[in-house]
Amino acid sequence: MALGDEDWDRIGIVRYATRKSFIDMQSRSDFGEKHVHKAAGMARTTLVCCRPEDVSLDSRNRPSPLELRTVAMIVRQASDRSAAFADLPEAVQFSAEGTIIGDGRKWDTVQFIPVNSVDEIDAIAKRVSTENGDAYVMGVQVTLDSLTLD
Numbered sequence: 459m460a461l462g463d464e465d466w467d468r469i470g471i472v473r474y475a476t477r478k479s480f481i482d483m484q485s486r487s488d489f490g491e492k493h494v495h496k497a498a499g500m501a502r503t504t505l506v507c508c509r510p511e512d513v514s515l516d517s518r519n520r521p522s523p524l525e526l527r528t529v530a531m532i533v534r535q536a537s538d539r540s541a542a543f544a545d546l547p548e549a550v551q552f553s554a555e556g557t558i559i560g561d562g563r564k565w566d567t568v569q570f571i572p573v574n575s576v577d578e579i580d581a582i583a584k585r586v587s588t589e590n591g592d593a594y595v596m597g598v599q600v601t602l603d604s605l606t607l608d
Contacts, residue, residue: 464594469531480507505559506533508552508568511543515550530579531598532569535591542567545585563592573597 474480483489496503510516532549536542543551549569557564573579576597583595 464596466596469598502561503559504557504561504565506557506565506568507555509555511551511553527600528573528579529598529600530571530573530582530595532567532571532582532586532593532595533565534567534586534588534593535564536566537590539566543569545587546571546582566591 474483532546534542539553543549546569549571552568552570554565554568571582573582579595579597586593586595
């Protein structure tokens with residue numbers, strides 16, 4: 459953690475084909491039966507539903523070959539989303555449509571910036587204002603556990 463007071467162990471980022479496909483998955487009985495094991499194994503879960511500001515991300519293929527790399531992930535509450543995006547113009551910008559599961563905080567923006575070192579993450583954290591709400595900046599080692607295509 460470069461900024462904030464979070465203690466995450468693992469982060470999953472999932473792209474669903476449609477909102478309906480996400481809701482359909484959540485509604486399946488086998489999903490509910492298996493979810494009890496996930497809930498038992500985690501101290502907490504935060505689920506933020508986002509849309510990319512650059513809609514062309516929805517139609518891009520995954521990089522090939524899949525690269526392992528580190529990115530800075532910035533999640534924050536922002537009274538002015540445009541200003542938050544302008545603070546980090548080099549980031550891939552996501553607007554949070556809602557915090558579906560969490561600790562009561564409502565996140566507005568999620569941003570990702572590829573980095574080469576922890577020093578870069580620290581420098582990014584210094585640029586992020588918490589003046590208008592909570593924020594956290596963390597380094598995330600990107601890995602791929604599985605890939606499922608429909």
